[in-house]
Amino acid sequence: MKRFSLIFFMFSVMPLWAQSTTEKLAFLGTAQQVMLFISFIAIGIGILSSGYALSISLGAYAACEREVRGAAFVPAVMPGSQGLYAFAIAFLMIRNMTDMPFQTALAGVICGLPCLMSSIGQARTAASCIKSINNGQMDQGQALLATGVPELYALTGLAGAFLVMA
Numbered sequence: 001m002k003r004f005s006l007i008f009f010m011f012s013v014m015p016l017w018a019q020s021t022t023e024k025l026a027f028l029g030t031a032q033q034v035m036l037f038i039s040f041i042a043i044g045i046g047i048l049s050s051g052y053a054l055s056i057s058l059g060a061y062a063a064c065e066r067e068v069r070g071a072a073f074v075p076a077v078m079p080g081s082q083g084l085y086a087f088a089i090a091f092l093m094i095r096n097m098t099d100m101p102f103q104t105a106l107a108g109v110i111c112g113l114p115c116l117m118s119s120i121g122q123a124r125t126a127a128s129c130i131k132s133i134n135n136g137q138m139d140q141g142q143a144l145l146a147t148g149v150p151e152l153y154a155l156t157g158l159a160g161a162f163l164v165m166a
Contacts, residue, residue: 039108050083114157
C-alpha cells in the first residue's frame with residue numbers, strides 16, 4: 001500500500017511541481033539556469049558523498065571484533081551527517097532560486113564542495129579510528145574527537161551557504 005501511495009504521489013503531484021518550477025525559471029537567462037544546475041549538482045554530490053563516506057566507515061565497522069563494536073559505532077556513523085547539511089541547504093535553494101539565482105548557485109557550491117571533501121576525510125579518519133579501537137590503541141572518546149574535526153569543514157560550508165542565502 002505504501003508503494004502505491006508513493007507512486008501515486010510521483011505521478012500526480014510531481015508534474016504539477018515541475019510545471020510551476022519551469023514557469024518560474026522561464027524568465028531566467030541561460031547563464032543563470034546553468035549556474036543553478038551546477039549548484040544543484042554540487043549539492044547532490046554533497047548528499048551522495050555522505051553515503052559513500054558512510055560505506056567506508058561501516059566497512060571498517062563490519063571488520064572490527066564483536067567486543068569493541070559498541071565503542072566503534074559512533075565513529076562509524078558520523079560521516080553520514082554531511083548529507084544532512086547539503087539537504088537542508090537544498091531546501092533553501094529551492095525556495096530562493098527564482099528570487100536570487102546567483103546567490104542560490106553560490107550557496108550550492110559553497111555547501112556542496114566542503115561537504116564532499118569533509119565526508120571523505122571524515123570517513124578515512126573514522127575507519128582509522130575504528131581500526132585503532134579494534135587494536136586497543138584508542139577509546140571511544142578519542143575516536144569521537146578525531147572524527148569530529150573534519151566535521152568542522154562541512155559546518156563551515158553550511159554556515160557560508162546560510163550567509164550567502166540571507
